[in-house]
Amino acid sequence: MDVGKKKELYSLHSLLGFLAMGKTGGNPPVSAVLTNGKGDVLEKAHTKEFGGNHAERELFSLFEKKHTRSLTEPNLSLSDSILSVSLEPCTHFGKTPPCRDLVLEYQPKELLLGWKDPNPLITSGDWSSYKEKGIQVRLDPVLANTSLPFLQGFLKRMKTGSPWVWIKVATSKEGNYTSSDYQKERISGEDSDLYLQMLRGKFDAVAVGPNTTKIDEPSLHFRITDSMMAKVGIPKRITSLIPFFDAATNLFFALTQWGKESVATHQLEEEKYQPYRVFVLDSKTLPNESFWKKQEELTERYGKKLCLFFLLNTEFCVSHVLPDPIKTKIETLSLHPVFPINKSDGNLFLQTLGKIGINTVLCEAGSFFPNFLENELTDEDCILEIRNMEKSIPDGIPFLYQNEPIHSEFAIGSNSIFIRKPKRRI
Numbered sequence: 441m442d443v444g445k446k447k448e449l450y451s452l453h454s455l456l457g458f459l460a461m462g463k464t465g466g467n468p469p470v471s472a473v474l475t476n477g478k479g480d481v482l483e484k485a486h487t488k489e490f491g492g493n494h495a496e497r498e499l500f501s502l503f504e505k506k507h508t509r510s511l512t513e514p515n516l517s518l519s520d521s522i523l524s525v526s527l528e529p530c531t532h533f534g535k536t537p538p539c540r541d542l543v544l545e546y547q548p549k550e551l552l553l554g555w556k557d558p559n560p561l562i563t564s565g566d567w568s569s570y571k572e573k574g575i576q577v578r579l580d581p582v583l584a585n586t587s588l589p590f591l592q593g594f595l596k597r598m599k600t601g602s603p604w605v606w607i608k609v610a611t612s613k614e615g616n617y618t619s620s621d622y623q624k625e626r627i628s629g630e631d632s633d634l635y636l637q638m639l640r641g642k643f644d645a646v647a648v649g650p651n652t653t654k655i656d657e658p659s660l661h662f663r664i665t666d667s668m669m670a671k672v673g674i675p676k677r678i679t680s681l682i683p684f685f686d687a688a689t690n691l692f693f694a695l696t697q698w699g700k701e702s703v704a705t706h707q708l709e710e711e712k713y714q715p716y717r718v719f720v721l722d723s724k725t726l727p728n729e730s731f732w733k734k735q736e737e738l739t740e741r742y743g744k745k746l747c748l749f750f751l752l753n754t755e756f757c758v759s760h761v762l763p764d765p766i767k768t769k770i771e772t773l774s775l776h777p778v779f780p781i782n783k784s785d786g787n788l789f790l791q792t793l794g795k796i797g798i799n800t801v802l803c804e805a806g807s808f809f810p811n812f813l814e815n816e817l818t819d820e821d822c823i824l825e826i827r828n829m830e831k832s833i834p835d836g837i838p839f840l841y842q843n844e845p846i847h848s849e850f851a852i853g854s855n856s857i858f859i860r861k862p863k864r865r866i
Contacts, residue, residue: 441522445479450586453526453554456486456495457590458698459705462642462662463712465490466797468557468594470527471587472499474548477520489712496529496539500546524552524580526587527594531563544569550576554583555591558598585684589691593644593799596820602790603644603798605813605821606688607862608636609805609839613829616836617806624655627833628826631673631853636826637664638699640715641706642691645793645801647718649808650725650752657731658804660717661738664707672700673853682848688822688859689848696850711742716798718748720781720789720808723761732769739773747773748796750781750789786816810840817862825858 441449453471460469464487472495474482483506485499493501523546529539543551556564556579567577588595593604610628611617619625628636640646641662648658675696682689706713717735721727735747749770751761762770762778770778779792789812793801803809823841831854841860850857 441475441477441479445475446582449473449475449479449481449524450582452481452484453524453583453586454694455698455702456484457526457587458642458694459702460486460495461590462644462715463489463709465644466799467494468527468799469590470495470525471590472496472523472525474499474503474518475522475524477522477549482521491535494530494536494539496523496525496542497536499523500542518546518548521548522550522552523548524554524583526554526583527591528553528555528557528562528564530557530559530561531566532561534561540569543575544573547573547575549574550578552578552580552583554580554587555595558595560598585690588685588687589694592687592691592820596818597794597799600818601794602787602816603793603801604687605790605801605803605817606643606824607803607805607809607813607817607822607841608639608824608826610826610828611839611842612831612833612836613827614832614834614836615827615838615842616833617839619833619836622651622655627828627831629673629828629830629852629854630667630671632826632855632857634664634668634672634703635675635695635699635852637662637668638703638706639692639695640802641713642695643715643800643802644798645716645718645748647720647801647803647809649720649806649812650722651808652804652806653719653721653731654725654727657727657734659734659738660715660719660804661742662706662710662713662715664703664710669703673855676851678849678851678856679846686848687820688824692824692848692850692857692859711744714742714744714746715802716746716748716796718750718793718801720750720752720812723751723753726762726766732766732773735773736769745773745775748776748793749774749778750792751778752781752783783812786813789813790816805839807837807840819861821862823858823860823862825860827856827858828854829856830854
């Protein structure tokens with residue numbers, strides 16, 4: 441396979457991983473591509489929504505539909521084909537049979553893998569059955585780097601039990617996230633809205649703290665509007681070099697590369713890209729009726745109970761703290777009970793999300809999540825600051841991480857996009 445074909449292959453894996461991310465639930469968003477020896481694409485696929493086909497099963501299903509006689513026609517024989525998969529094929533029975541058995545059945549000449557699967561249910565690294573069938577197996581570091589932005593959440597959850605965490609904040613040109621009197625106002629420029637909404641659609645969950653829930657009454661659902669399309673800016677990468685295996689920067693780069701191009705696909709499958717809407721409530725200042733009505737409308741629109749509620753400052757049983765009308769509302773919005781937490785329970789919060797099967801969480805921040813999760817963030821996690829260089833809040837409240845070193849930078853219209861690595865405070 442020549443260099444040009446290899447570049448096309450990795451680019452295709454990037455697009456497939458991007459399309460899969462955000463709609464596979466607890467499953468990893470895997471990409472799979474089948475090529476002949478020259479590098480021509482015979483079929484491609486990605487993991488479907490939770491409960492559907494894994495990438496390999498979807499690929500061979502599509503291949504069979506197009507080439508029903510593929511195994512008997514010499515020009516369509518798989519004897520010289522290469523199957524590249526971003527994550528090692530599963531070896532266990534889940535909602536579908538093992539993908540390993542399917543690969544053994546079709547017998548490509550070579551199996552290229554991005555990552556070994558850390559799922560304890562998988563017999564990872566046991567490739568003897570492939571070798572017995574004459575299938576060469578090798579790990580491809582470039583494929584691993586290409587697919588890491590989409591698999592990072594799953595890999596982290598399998599290893600730690602916690603999701604991949606992004607803390608996102610919009611700030612003024614001074615680095616302030618709000619005015620000193622906490623006035624509700626828009627900070628980020630509208631030219632970045634489309635990309636930030638697409639980012640929301642890539643995450644399994646979007647979370648807000650108690651003040652944001654009470655004051656802003658956010659919807660947190662994924663949506664694309666005509667206004668976003670009309671005002672979208674042209675993204676530019678400011679930092680020229682991206683470190684290898686930098687999942688956060690590469691995810692945002694994929695967003696700028698594929699986001700606008702895949703709008704139609706995301707609009708068509710809007711309900712599949714809806715994240716969990718996670719609200720941390722304060723038992724002392726519960727949100728107004730308008731908040732509950734908004735969430736009820738979204739639940740009815742998408743036909744899914746996607747809300748999760750955590751309750752702070754709970755000295756007694758949750759059932760004794762919440763008024764009966766609110767308990768009734770929560771039952772109509774969530775499949776899970778209200779989770780009681782304290783301000784020191786950042787790890788409990790993340791582990792709870794992990795147990796639900798949430799691989800990635802986007803925390804829309806002011807001051808709550810930077811403080812709440814300060815001791816839980818790892819080097820893999822990300823601080824995303826959208827600084828509007830045309831917005832001034834001179835006497836505002838500074839974002840906690842505004843002075844941390846910038847790891848990489850993008851620009852969209854009036855917005856500078858800073859990706860920072862979290863640093864635990866001592």
